[in-house]
Amino acid sequence: xxxxxxxxxxxxxxWRARLRLALQSLRENWQLFVRTRIxxxxxxxxxxxxxxxxxxxxxxxxxxxxxxxDPVVGYAFDETQQPAPPSLKHLLGTDPLGRDILSQLMFSxxxxxxxxxxxxxxTVVIGTAVGAIAAYFGGWVDTLLMRLADIMIMMPAIxxxxxxxxxxxxxxxxxxxxxxxxxxxxATGVVLKSQALxxxxxxxxxxxxxxxxxxxxxxxVHIVPNLLPLSFLYMMFTxxxxxxSEAVLSFLGLxxxxxxxxxxxxxxxxxxxxxxxxEFWWLxxxxxxxxxxxxxxxxxVGRSLDEVVNPRLRSR
Amino acid sequence: MNVSVGIPxxxxxxxxxxxNLAKRYPVSAGWFRRxxxxxxxxxxxxxxxxxGETLGLVGESGCGKTTTGRMLVRLTEPTDxxxxxxxxxGDLEDIAHLKGAPLKDFRRRAQMVFQDPxxxxxxxxxxxxxxxxxxxxxxxxxxxxxxxRVSETLSMVGLTPPASFLFRFPHELSGGQRQRVAIAxxxxxxxxFVVADEPTSMLDISIxxxxxxxxxxxxxxxxxxxxxxxxxxxxxxxxxSRIAVMYLGKIVExxxxxxxxxxxxxxxxxxxxxxxxxxxxxxxxxxxxIKGSVSAPVDPLPRCRFYxxxxxxxxxxxxxxxxxxxxxxxxxxxxxxxA
Numbered sequence: 001x002x003x004x005x006x007x008x009x010x011x012x013x014x015w016r017a018r019l020r021l022a023l024q025s026l027r028e029n030w031q032l033f034v035r036t037r038i039x040x041x042x043x044x045x046x047x048x049x050x051x052x053x054x055x056x057x058x059x060x061x062x063x064x065x066x067x068x069x070d071p072v073v074g075y076a077f078d079e080t081q082q083p084a085p086p087s088l089k090h091l092l093g094t095d096p097l098g099r100d101i102l103s104q105l106m107f108s109x110x111x112x113x114x115x116x117x118x119x120x121x122x123t124v125v126i127g128t129a130v131g132a133i134a135a136y137f138g139g140w141v142d143t144l145l146m147r148l149a150d151i152m153i154m155m156p157a158i159x160x161x162x163x164x165x166x167x168x169x170x171x172x173x174x175x176x177x178x179x180x181x182x183x184x185x186x187a188t189g190v191v192l193k194s195q196a197l198x199x200x201x202x203x204x205x206x207x208x209x210x211x212x213x214x215x216x217x218x219x220x221v222h223i224v225p226n227l228l229p230l231s232f233l234y235m236m237f238t239x240x241x242x243x244x245s246e247a248v249l250s251f252l253g254l255x256x257x258x259x260x261x262x263x264x265x266x267x268x269x270x271x272x273x274x275x276x277x278x279e280f281w282w283l284x285x286x287x288x289x290x291x292x293x294x295x296x297x298x299x300x301v302g303r304s305l306d307e308v309v310n311p312r313l314r315s316r
Numbered sequence: 317m318n319v320s321v322g323i324p325x326x327x328x329x330x331x332x333x334x335x336n337l338a339k340r341y342p343v344s345a346g347w348f349r350r351x352x353x354x355x356x357x358x359x360x361x362x363x364x365x366x367x368g369e370t371l372g373l374v375g376e377s378g379c380g381k382t383t384t385g386r387m388l389v390r391l392t393e394p395t396d397x398x399x400x401x402x403x404x405x406g407d408l409e410d411i412a413h414l415k416g417a418p419l420k421d422f423r424r425r426a427q428m429v430f431q432d433p434x435x436x437x438x439x440x441x442x443x444x445x446x447x448x449x450x451x452x453x454x455x456x457x458x459x460x461x462x463x464x465r466v467s468e469t470l471s472m473v474g475l476t477p478p479a480s481f482l483f484r485f486p487h488e489l490s491g492g493q494r495q496r497v498a499i500a501x502x503x504x505x506x507x508x509f510v511v512a513d514e515p516t517s518m519l520d521i522s523i524x525x526x527x528x529x530x531x532x533x534x535x536x537x538x539x540x541x542x543x544x545x546x547x548x549x550x551x552x553x554x555x556x557s558r559i560a561v562m563y564l565g566k567i568v569e570x571x572x573x574x575x576x577x578x579x580x581x582x583x584x585x586x587x588x589x590x591x592x593x594x595x596x597x598x599x600x601x602x603x604x605x606i607k608g609s610v611s612a613p614v615d616p617l618p619r620c621r622f623y624x625x626x627x628x629x630x631x632x633x634x635x636x637x638x639x640x641x642x643x644x645x646x647x648x649x650x651x652x653x654x655a
Contacts (some may be wrong), residue, residue, distance in 0.1 A: 010444075010463045017442045017483035192378035203436035204446075206391050207501065211450035225440045 001047045032308045039304025045297035049290070053109035058133045060103075069100045071107040076100060083273070086282055093282035095264065096271035103203075105286050108260045112294060115172045115237035115246055122180025123188050123238040130185060131192030132223045136199050136215065145189065152186030158248055165254040172257055175249070179242045188234045192227055199226045229309045236302030240295045247291045261287040321539065330364035331402050331541045332388060332426075332509055337361045337412075339383050343614060355503035356613045357383045359565040360397070362641070367508065370535055372556030372573065374549060374564035374588070378610055380565040382424040383547045387412075387509040388543060389426045401426065402508070424454055431514040433494035437486040443470075443497055444482040450505045465577040469500045474530060492523035496530070503534065509534075511543045516551060528554055549592055553577060557561040561585050566614045567641055581650040583626050620653065628654050 013202065018147060033039045060066060068074050075098040076082070078089055082098040092101040120273075126247060134145040157179070164170055189297045199205070208218050249255045250262030264287040265274070327572055338360055343353040358380040365371050373381045386392040388399055400408040401422065411422050427450075430436040437446050447466045451457055457465060470478035473496040486494055495515055502510050512531065516524040532555065535542055544555050552559050553573055560570040561584065569582040580586045587606040606625040613621075620626070621634045633653050641651040 012444060013483050014444060017444075017485075021440070021485055150543050202438075203430040203432060204438045206386075206428070207430065207436055207498075208449060208453070210389050210391055210423055210426075210428050211453050211501075211505075212420040213449070213453040217453055221441075222438050226438070 013237040017192055020306065029308045031226050033304055036304040036307050038300045042300030042304065045108060045293050046301065049109050049297075050113065052106045053113055056103070056106035056110065059106070064100075064103065067105045071099060074099050074103070083271075083280060083283055092286050095267055096273060097267065098142040101264070101282060101286055104259055104264055105261070105290060108264070108287075109290070109294075111172055111257070111260060112243050112246070115176050116242045116298065118173070118176035119179040119183075119242035120235035122177060123184040124235050126158070126181060126184025127188035127192045127234060128224060128231045130189035131194075131196045132219050132227060134189070134193045135196030136219055136223060142193075145185075146193070149186050149190050152182050153190070155182065155186075157182055157245065161245060161249055163255070164256055165249060170249070170254045171255070172246070172260075174241065175246060175255065179245055181240070183238055183241070187291040191234065192230060195227055195230050196223055199223050233302055233305045233309050236298050236305060239298040240302070243291065243295050243298070261291050327548045329366055330400070331367040331369075331407070332365045332543075333400040333408065334361055334363050334384070334397065335400060336397040337384065337387055337394050337399065339380075339387060339392060340395045344473045353615050356565050356616055358387065358394075359613070359616075361562075361565075361567055362397075363560055363567065363570065365509070365541050365543060367541055368535065369558070370532075370544050370556045372552035372559035373543060373562060374552050374559050375549065375562035376547060376610060377590075378612075380613075381562050382513055384562070385428065385513055385543055385545050388509075389428045389429065389511050389595045390414065390422065392564070400641065420454070424450075424505050425507050426509045426511070427505065427507045428511045428513065429495075429498050429502045429515045432518050433491050433498055434486075434518070436498050437494060439486055442483050442485060443489070444510040446497060447485070447501045447504055450501065454505065456505070458544075465504060466500075469504045470497075472503070472534070473497075475487075475500070491519050492527065495519060495527055499530065501532075503538070503540075506538070507540065509541045509543075511545065513545045514547070517548065524551075531555070549577065549588065561588065564610065564616070566621055566638060566651060567649075568622065568652070569645075569648070569650045570641065571650075575646070575648060580620075581644050581648055581655045582652050583628055583654070584622050585650075587627075622652075630654075 060069065060211065068076055068078070076084060076090060076094045079087075079094055080100065082094055083096050084090060084094045084098075086093045090100050090102065092105065095101055095104070130145050130149070134142040160182070161170070161175070161178060164174075168174070170178070202222075205218060205222055208222055212273040213221075246255065246260060247262035247265075250257060250260045251266045251269070253263075253266050255262070265284065268274050268280075273283050277284050337358055338356070339358040340354040340356055342628065343355055344579050353358045361380075361384055363371065373384060375381045383392060387394045390399070394412045395410065398410045401411045403409045403422075403425070409422075409547055411419070411426075414422055441449075444463075444466055446471060448462045451462045451465065456462070466482070467478040470476075470481055475481045475493060475496050481489070481493070481497075486497070489497065499515070515531070516527050519527060528551065531542065531544075532539060542555075544552070546552050546555075556573050558571065559573045560578045561576070561582065562568065563584050569576060569580065569585045576585060577589065580589055584606070606627060608625050611624060618637045619635070620629065620638050623629050636653065639651045639653045641649045644650045644655055
């Protein structure tokens, strides 16, 4: 290969090789993932809710008339009394304020996903950085970060969120940031540090140092890529806890959001229907079942990924 | 800070000189404790290594040979002593406590080959990435120059054609091939000094010779000075012109390989040699047995380090400090009161 076309050929060949490795490990990991079955169940539930979330704006623009079906300000004029039980026009009935429950459910699914993914991303970015830096530098940097982690772990998350939402008014975005920071500097950071400790003692770290590689180079090129599988696993667990926290807070009426699954239960409760579950089941079950299902789904995917990432857990 | 001691080249022919090199690790580290104990991993080691020479560092596990090697390439910072290294202008420079840019510059000239070829490469990087890493972090050449240089180095270590290895991953290579990649990574910047830490001990017997031949050949061709760390006397005999035998952080005997192996002076060297099996069922020899096992060098007493296990030690060895490494005739250095 001549020097001239090497200029372009090398990066191309490198990226092709990296892509090949990525695809190969993706294929192998997918096979392991499928073999665990629970992951597939989780993925199916997540897919179902993703479809619901995507379908909502389409339905609102086509068959659902906004005046009737808007999840926040709609009113079911066609029903004589509210809450109305499920009917053909309102498949899951209406809430005490005359709003369509299915529409609320689908509308909320989208924000649950956004909340979960943002919280998970913040967690993993912070957790990976904390873990890699604490393990690599050790000494007082490690001590400082791990004592901070202890504080984060000791802090009861829900109580902190209650205080914060009372003080500053928390919406989905702020909630995701708070959950991400608490978990990233806390438990997730500690777990990723323990993984990073097994990476920093590898001879290839020494080799990079003796080549003259700086701290930034070693952390970014050698440590972080070897933490990513575990980081991804902890993303899944964070999604679960984010959705759950959101439900608790909006049920308590502490979250400044327009509509969410927790808020649907809150509405039921404040209208006095919470204890009449058997009679007004459509007010409670769709929202609470959705919270449970979506939380479990991400948890199942996480458990299944755990087996992919930790070979010791694999059943033989 | 550039600590050049300003010794002119004519004063010493050495490429690398270890001068009273020591590494002590604190045992019970605590924020509020004083008077801690120390493990004397390496304690006052001195030797010279000439350009193009291969010096073997032999000893059992835990005797400090790897720590010594790591200090010479500054993967470990010495607690005491100097590492004098010949720089481009031919002067000897103390690299023991270099920092920043001078340290990074030193790294171009001294490299290390690690023991385990399965752990010494990042599994997520291609062979090209791995071998080009020193060029990348040292900002040597552009992409196509690096490509040329990596290809040349790979064919030099016997991975031909290089194109069929460049874009593979470590797990797709055999142990011997990986160790060749590791050697290529060490040589890609054309260093004058390489520490080889038991590069063949994790390999199958059948491919060891190949790697050793390669290293010898490269030493001759490129004039590299090796510090070859091994516990295998046969390997040392094949690779090294001189060897130094280490015991508990001290060099106990040093000299030309054949001399040392034929006529050992120090009782520890004798014991090491008598432990080597002879492929002859009829062979007899004086069994020289040493007692016990290596003790941890935690705050060693001021007596001969080998006293507890030595078959010929007496009260003099117990009551006097560890003997200095001194000339016992014919260029042989040994540290023993009795020899």
